[in-house]
Amino acid sequence: MARGINKAILVGNLGNDPETKYTQGGMAITKISLATTSVRKDRDGNPQENTQWHRVTFFGKLGEIAGEYLRKGSQVYVEGEIRYDKYTGQDGVEKFFTEIVANEMQMLGGRGEGGGGGGERMSRPRQESAPQRQAPQRQSAPPPADDGFSDDDIPF
Amino acid sequence: MARGINKAILVGNLGNDPETKYTQGGMAITKISLATTSVRKDRDGNPQENTQWHRVTFFGKLGEIAGEYLRKGSQVYVEGEIRYDKYTGQDGVEKFFTEIVANEMQMLGGRGEGGGGGGERMSRPRQESAPQRQAPQRQSAPPPADDGFSDDDIPF
Amino acid sequence: MARGINKAILVGNLGNDPETKYTQGGMAITKISLATTSVRKDRDGNPQENTQWHRVTFFGKLGEIAGEYLRKGSQVYVEGEIRYDKYTGQDGVEKFFTEIVANEMQMLGGRGEGGGGGGERMSRPRQESAPQRQAPQRQSAPPPADDGFSDDDIPF
Amino acid sequence: MARGINKAILVGNLGNDPETKYTQGGMAITKISLATTSVRKDRDGNPQENTQWHRVTFFGKLGEIAGEYLRKGSQVYVEGEIRYDKYTGQDGVEKFFTEIVANEMQMLGGRGEGGGGGGERMSRPRQESAPQRQAPQRQSAPPPADDGFSDDDIPF
DNA sequence: TTTT
DNA sequence: TTTT
Numbered sequence: 001m002a003r004g005i006n007k008a009i010l011v012g013n014l015g016n017d018p019e020t021k022y023t024q025g026g027m028a029i030t031k032i033s034l035a036t037t038s039v040r041k042d043r044d045g046n047p048q049e050n051t052q053w054h055r056v057t058f059f060g061k062l063g064e065i066a067g068e069y070l071r072k073g074s075q076v077y078v079e080g081e082i083r084y085d086k087y088t089g090q091d092g093v094e095k096f097f098t099e100i101v102a103n104e105m106q107m108l109g110g111r112g113e114g115g116g117g118g119g120e121r122m123s124r125p126r127q128e129s130a131p132q133r134q135a136p137q138r139q140s141a142p143p144p145a146d147d148g149f150s151d152d153d154i155p156f
Numbered sequence: 157m158a159r160g161i162n163k164a165i166l167v168g169n170l171g172n173d174p175e176t177k178y179t180q181g182g183m184a185i186t187k188i189s190l191a192t193t194s195v196r197k198d199r200d201g202n203p204q205e206n207t208q209w210h211r212v213t214f215f216g217k218l219g220e221i222a223g224e225y226l227r228k229g230s231q232v233y234v235e236g237e238i239r240y241d242k243y244t245g246q247d248g249v250e251k252f253f254t255e256i257v258a259n260e261m262q263m264l265g266g267r268g269e270g271g272g273g274g275g276e277r278m279s280r281p282r283q284e285s286a287p288q289r290q291a292p293q294r295q296s297a298p299p300p301a302d303d304g305f306s307d308d309d310i311p312f
Numbered sequence: 313m314a315r316g317i318n319k320a321i322l323v324g325n326l327g328n329d330p331e332t333k334y335t336q337g338g339m340a341i342t343k344i345s346l347a348t349t350s351v352r353k354d355r356d357g358n359p360q361e362n363t364q365w366h367r368v369t370f371f372g373k374l375g376e377i378a379g380e381y382l383r384k385g386s387q388v389y390v391e392g393e394i395r396y397d398k399y400t401g402q403d404g405v406e407k408f409f410t411e412i413v414a415n416e417m418q419m420l421g422g423r424g425e426g427g428g429g430g431g432e433r434m435s436r437p438r439q440e441s442a443p444q445r446q447a448p449q450r451q452s453a454p455p456p457a458d459d460g461f462s463d464d465d466i467p468f
Numbered sequence: 469m470a471r472g473i474n475k476a477i478l479v480g481n482l483g484n485d486p487e488t489k490y491t492q493g494g495m496a497i498t499k500i501s502l503a504t505t506s507v508r509k510d511r512d513g514n515p516q517e518n519t520q521w522h523r524v525t526f527f528g529k530l531g532e533i534a535g536e537y538l539r540k541g542s543q544v545y546v547e548g549e550i551r552y553d554k555y556t557g558q559d560g561v562e563k564f565f566t567e568i569v570a571n572e573m574q575m576l577g578g579r580g581e582g583g584g585g586g587g588e589r590m591s592r593p594r595q596e597s598a599p600q601r602q603a604p605q606r607q608s609a610p611p612p613a614d615d616g617f618s619d620d621d622i623p624f
Numbered sequence: 625t626t627t628t
Numbered sequence: 629t630t631t632t
Binding site: 160161233235260262 | 471472473545547572574
């Protein structure tokens with residue numbers, strides 16, 4: 001039986017465009033870097049900015065939506081589960097990382113599908129930067145196998 | 157300005173007794189290991205248990221309360237902020253870790269102030285704190301019992 | 313498109329046994345009265361108890377589980393949606409009410425599966441339902457105990 | 469002792485400009501109407517929009533900020549406590565209502581400080597529509613007593 | 625009454 | 629790396 005609640009609730013902005021990959025079975029896995037900034041007073045009473053960068057992963061249908069609609073700078077509400085994981089790096093050393101596995105996502109007003117740093121955002125056709133973001137069921141062939149996670153031993 | 161929401165909501169059980177330290181200024185810092193277990197179906201439809209161990213830190217007054225009342229096995233509700241941090245180990249290598257900095261805590265029924273590791277736990281009588289565990293009708297009057305389902309004009 | 317988040321997170325105790333009905337299609341609808349008590353200081357700095365009674369509704373499978381396992385006094389975690397509704401009473405007057413439509417429920421330690429309509433609940437020994445309350449190390453291995461505070465190079 | 473969690477988490481849009489009043493002691497009380505819209509499939513599988521209108525109340529400093537920065541159409545994150553209350557109407561009948569007493573607020577991207585029905589929003593000086601929104605401490609005299617809640621017997 |  |  002379930003025994004516990006493990007819930008993260010985040011509202012933040014993407015630091016980069018999402019990255020979407022597909023499993024061999026065709027399931028989308030989209031990862032984003034999400035900044036949440038808060039302010040507290042330090043010991044001297046001065047406001048101190050504090051930014052946390054969350055690695056958020058979206059699977060399946062949510063992964064397709066996130067990959068298609070989110071962009072660098074987008075503001076988004078994410079709800080998910082905190083998961084602590086590890087992998088062995090190329091140097092043979094175990095590395096630990098934490099990710100939020102999203103189960104709910106909501107785009108928020110504003111920057112929406114716009115883009116980030118450059119001025120090219122409005123002119124950049126969606127397909128240009130997102131060939132790997134197409135829904136796999138729309139392709140007759142599965143995505144290349146090297147789009148998987150094994151390519152560089154680093155899961156994020 | 158604050159820009160974002162970073163909130164963790166956890167209900168779980170302590171894997172060990174809390175560990176409390178004090179800063180030179182006398183502020184309590186209590187750390188616990190909190191297990192949240194959930195169940196999902198794997199690809200074969202079989203229920204699969206999944207336990208995440210959260211490092212939760214309580215500062216100040218909350219740290220004193222957590223250190224005093226929580227014990228190995230205690231069930232607790234925790235709300236806090238997810239914080240990603242790092243330190244340099246004795247081997248000179250940077251290590252990353254994630255912690256939940258609690259800003260709200262609530263002991264849940266059951267194991268309560270009982271405890272774990274030591275034998276001293278039973279010496280603190282359960283009844284001391286038990287009155288608060290009585291049925292909530294002592295907190296205030298419950299809603300009238302007659303607004304039940306049998307009166308079909310009333311939906312609650 | 314979805315436009316918004318409407319989420320209630322409650323931890324409280326039942327004021328009465330649940331009431332379960334079934335639709336003609338056989339779907340369970342269980343309703344409970346849930347007390348959440350908090351304390352704040354009044355203007356004079358004295359702690360003031362404040363209890364809110366929530367009407368919580370569970371549909372379908374969740375309704376069956378809630379009806380079967382919850383009892384007067386049970387402590388429970390509920391997550392759901394806040395819904396404002398109205399009905400016309402027998403006196404022809406529109407009545408407004410608010411309910412929480414649950415989409416997640418988690419029984420909490422303590423009164424747990426005990427319960428039942430009558431006064432026999434206390435006669436059912438605590439241990440009967442206690443196995444699930446055992447220390448979580450049976451769910452999986454707890455983190456190593458030696459990463460305590462005494463090793464000052466390690467912050468957790 | 470606190471005994472329970474009573475938390476609402478909302479992301480929605482204001483249906484109207486906020487309304488701010490001041491207590492005789494000079495504390496701001498701001499009320500908004502917040503729409504949260506979600507979609508579910510009805511029994512026929514067709515998406516069905518569902519909008520809930522929340523009455524949200526902000527006290528004190530938060531009330532001043534909400535009154536000053538929120539506008540009709542603004543998207544906002546609100547966290548607060550669900551409170552069930554009643555008042556006796558002019559017809560002598562008890563009326564029940566539910567409100568969310570906010571303890572955290574976060575403006576979200578987009579409509580921001582804009583507002584208003586027409587296109588004049590960017591040209592509309594703040595003071596024009598918000599004389600009663602000025603922070604009370606900036607006035608030497610307290611706000612008129614009839615700005616209180618007794619004026620029309622209706623608390624929202 | 626909002627929003628998409 | 630985001631955002632205000």
